[in-house]
Amino acid sequence: MIVAMQEQASEEQIRQVMERLIALGFEVHRSTGAVQTVLGAVGARPEFDVRDIEVLAGVGEVHRISSPYKLVARSFRPEGTVVKFANGVSIGGNEIVIMAGPCSVESKDQIFSVAESVSRAGAKVLRGGAFKPRSSPYSFQGMGEDALKLMRQAGDKFGLLVISEVMEISQIPLMLPYVDIFQVGARNMQNFNLLRELGKERKPVLLKRGIAATIEELLLSAEYLMAGGNYEIILCERGIRTFETYTRNTMDISAIPIVKKLSHLPMLADPSHGTGRRDKVSPMGRAAIAAGADGLLVEVHNSPDQAQSDGAQSLYPEQFEKLMGELRLIAPAVGRKLA
Ligand code: PEP
Numbered sequence: 001m002i003v004a005m006q007e008q009a010s011e012e013q014i015r016q017v018m019e020r021l022i023a024l025g026f027e028v029h030r031s032t033g034a035v036q037t038v039l040g041a042v043g044a045r046p047e048f049d050v051r052d053i054e055v056l057a058g059v060g061e062v063h064r065i066s067s068p069y070k071l072v073a074r075s076f077r078p079e080g081t082v083v084k085f086a087n088g089v090s091i092g093g094n095e096i097v098i099m100a101g102p103c104s105v106e107s108k109d110q111i112f113s114v115a116e117s118v119s120r121a122g123a124k125v126l127r128g129g130a131f132k133p134r135s136s137p138y139s140f141q142g143m144g145e146d147a148l149k150l151m152r153q154a155g156d157k158f159g160l161l162v163i164s165e166v167m168e169i170s171q172i173p174l175m176l177p178y179v180d181i182f183q184v185g186a187r188n189m190q191n192f193n194l195l196r197e198l199g200k201e202r203k204p205v206l207l208k209r210g211i212a213a214t215i216e217e218l219l220l221s222a223e224y225l226m227a228g229g230n231y232e233i234i235l236c237e238r239g240i241r242t243f244e245t246y247t248r249n250t251m252d253i254s255a256i257p258i259v260k261k262l263s264h265l266p267m268l269a270d271p272s273h274g275t276g277r278r279d280k281v282s283p284m285g286r287a288a289i290a291a292g293a294d295g296l297l298v299e300v301h302n303s304p305d306q307a308q309s310d311g312a313q314s315l316y317p318e319q320f321e322k323l324m325g326e327l328r329l330i331a332p333a334v335g336r337k338l339a
């Protein structure tokens with residue numbers, strides 16, 4: 001249930017409404033916007049009568065939400081969530097944010113070289129896998145903590161935030177000092193224990209859509225994170241598995257406007273995993289921004305032919321620079337900015 005307080009509601013009235021909701025057995029999440037306060041009440045009993053809340057002083061509107069997710073729903077924060085970082089970068093605001101880097105961190109030279117190129121081209125976040133979810137146990141599994149250290153150094157040197165994938169609960173404390181954003185990969189979108197633990201952290205999480213997940217399942221997974229009190233969630237479309245074989249996955253561009261309508265959370269797109277082929281990455285990246293994505297997650301490698309993972313879908317630095325130039329033309333056409 002969403003309780004939108006009147007614009008002129010006093011702090012005392014808001015407190016009384018919250019107390020009443022808690023007494024009725026709800027878990028209450030408060031969101032204070034520039035103009036009004038919205039209360040998200042989770043745990044409604046089916047027999048609950050919304051009029052009991054509607055009649056309280058200071059209450060504007062009460063909506064019983066029929067969708068299974070509540071905190072993630074657009075109505076909880078109609079103005080949209082903007083995830084802000086100390087260095088001034090915001091995700092979900094007017095500006096498009098591009099995250100770029102290799103699939104896996106492989107060496108100091110590699111990550112520093114890629115960080116320098118993507119930073120020069122205008123990326124704001126350095127991506128790179130330290131723990132890799134590989135289909136085969138014999139494939140490169142990632143450099144672990146050494147990779148995180150290198151990413152942090154490269155990020156700091158070239159003015160980039162750092163995002164890396166967390167695969168299990170035990171990696172959370174290890175990663176905390178190194179990353180600015182936790183990435184939850186497609187394979188872990190429904191690892192509910194991991195989501196619950198990340199919900200307790202106060203660090204942004206980028207949650208990727210599962211390989212065969214519906215949009216509603218993606219939003220429900222985000223609800224796990226928000227229900228723990230972590231409101232800084234960024235969603236990401238990365239392609240879903242279909243019967244098509246010309247691409248690695250089928251990139252569901254329509255998920256972008258659908259999620260933007262259903263949820264207040266920022267929505268990014270990953271055209272690298274979405275297509276699996278280097279020559280398809282830029283067209284789908286352009287399409288995603290045109291469709292309203294708040295940014296992209298793109299794989300870039302200084303020497304893709306030598307990459308330990310996902311070389312075929314990694315852009316050469318020059319290709320990435322060209323894509324950034326194209327996005328700078330597209331962004332204003334859809335009312336956005338790209339610095
Ligand atoms: C990745 O970003 O490198 C990755 C493994 O992505 P996904 O979880 O979307 O497959």
Ligand code: MN
Pocket residue numbers: 103104273299309310
């Ligand atoms: Mn990859």
